[in-house]
Amino acid sequence: MNSLNGKHILVGITGGIAAYKMATVVRELKKRGAEVKVVMTPLAKQFIAPLTMATLSQNPILVDFFNPENGEWNSHVSLGIWADAYLIAPATANSIGKMANGVADNLLLTSYLSAKCPVFIAPAMDLDMYAHPAVQKNIAVLRSYNNHIIDAEEGFLASGLTGKGRMADPLRIVQTLEDYFTSSCDLSGKRVMITAGPTYEKIDPVRFIGNYSSGKMGYALAEECAERGAEVLLISGPVALNPVHPNIKRVSVESAKEMYEAAMQYSDDSDIQILCAAVADYTPAEKAERKIKREKTGSMTIELLPTVDIAASLGKKKKENQLMVGFALETDNEEVNAIDKCARKNLDFIVMNSLNNKNTCFKSDSNLITIFDKDGSRFLYDFKPKKEVAKDIVNHIVEKLSLKQ
Numbered sequence: 001m002n003s004l005n006g007k008h009i010l011v012g013i014t015g016g017i018a019a020y021k022m023a024t025v026v027r028e029l030k031k032r033g034a035e036v037k038v039v040m041t042p043l044a045k046q047f048i049a050p051l052t053m054a055t056l057s058q059n060p061i062l063v064d065f066f067n068p069e070n071g072e073w074n075s076h077v078s079l080g081i082w083a084d085a086y087l088i089a090p091a092t093a094n095s096i097g098k099m100a101n102g103v104a105d106n107l108l109l110t111s112y113l114s115a116k117c118p119v120f121i122a123p124a125m126d127l128d129m130y131a132h133p134a135v136q137k138n139i140a141v142l143r144s145y146n147n148h149i150i151d152a153e154e155g156f157l158a159s160g161l162t163g164k165g166r167m168a169d170p171l172r173i174v175q176t177l178e179d180y181f182t183s184s185c186d187l188s189g190k191r192v193m194i195t196a197g198p199t200y201e202k203i204d205p206v207r208f209i210g211n212y213s214s215g216k217m218g219y220a221l222a223e224e225c226a227e228r229g230a231e232v233l234l235i236s237g238p239v240a241l242n243p244v245h246p247n248i249k250r251v252s253v254e255s256a257k258e259m260y261e262a263a264m265q266y267s268d269d270s271d272i273q274i275l276c277a278a279v280a281d282y283t284p285a286e287k288a289e290r291k292i293k294r295e296k297t298g299s300m301t302i303e304l305l306p307t308v309d310i311a312a313s314l315g316k317k318k319k320e321n322q323l324m325v326g327f328a329l330e331t332d333n334e335e336v337n338a339i340d341k342c343a344r345k346n347l348d349f350i351v352m353n354s355l356n357n358k359n360t361c362f363k364s365d366s367n368l369i370t371i372f373d374k375d376g377s378r379f380l381y382d383f384k385p386k387k388e389v390a391k392d393i394v395n396h397i398v399e400k401l402s403l404k405q
Contacts (some may be wrong), residue, residue, distance in 0.1 A: 003181035005033030010083035012108040015043025017158045018090035018124040028174045043087045078169030090124030100138035122150040125164030148185035188229030193270035195277035197237030204288035213278035215239030220390035256307035315346030
């Protein structure tokens with residue numbers, strides 16, 4: 001059965017020339033068994049007739065907050081509850097900017113703010129507008145809200161220019177929705193334990209040894225697993241992030257010792273373990289109870305002791321039916337070190353990052369990864385946002401789970 005069969009899809013059309021392509025999108029959604037309702041901005045009506053969309057969707061088109069003839073209210077709240085997915089396409093620069101900043105001056109935008117379902121946004125505009133830093137910043141903001149961005153494509157544009165900005169092909173848009181609902185239950189019933197963020201090793205009450213980890217990759221993995229039906233236990237070091245999905249339970253820790261204890265406590269109950277945290281390798285042998293004063297101490301030497309290796313400890317007790325994923329951040333002999341770590345720690349596969357790649361890893365919203373299976377097989381991926389990287393990693397997990405069955 002098609003994954004879209006019986007799904008409620010709310011389609012939002014904004015005022016761009018690509019609006020005419022939405023006839024194909026709605027027709028294809030209906031062919032796959034979806035129930036479709038269409039919301040249009042007033043300007044969108046200038047690009048494609050409401051009668052066309054009403055005929056194809058088999059539902060009245062919604063434009064205004066109420067019908068001025070009889071006062072009937074078009075409830076954006078009800079639309080947000082009704083929808084299993086909200087597709088906004090084409091999404092103009094104007095509408096993207098408004099969504100990113102919480103502006104709600106039409107029915108399409110109020111429905112976006114009320115949506116309790118996954119939101120898919122397909123930008124469409126001229127190449128210079130699409131490349132403008134303001135537009136890219138707004139798209140990044142929408143990504144950070146866990147919206148699904150269906151990236152614009154390169155090609156011939158309405159302006160006569162050629163470049164990136166054209167709305168994604170209608171069949172690609174429909175396939176994206178189809179893929180989402182296909183994968184949305186492939187981790188159903190699975191319990192996933194994820195470690196994320198840095199650890200802080202106290203020197204005194206004020207200072208600590210830490211690292212630059214933001215936790216963004218681990219949190220993206222937690223959201224992706226939860227979206228696909230898993231029950232997620234997120235063991236998080238100190239980060240400025242909060243989980244969004246209700247299926248994510250966070251356990252907050254600070255030190256490597258605390259993360260080790262939490263991981264050992266919850267590991268037996270997990271089917272999948274994703275060890276994404278940047279755990280400190282060393283901790284001060286002594287931790288001062290009061291702030292160390294430079295004027296009194298002068299120069300000083302801090303003795304460091306190795307922390308417990310969480311991945312190695314979990315690898316020793318891993319059950320046959322458990323799947324364990326590790327991460328390796330390398331600067332030298334990257335592949336050799338990553339493959340060696342995968343074998344030593346009894347991982348099913350390892351995700352390699354490199355500090356030699358600019359704009360990746362720490363604090364970045366994007367990443368470039370390579371996955372190595374325990375048999376040495378290598379899988380290369382493109383540079384992309386961490387939310388998309390999380391999809392790649394979880395797809396690999398699902399593939400490995402199917403082989404274990």
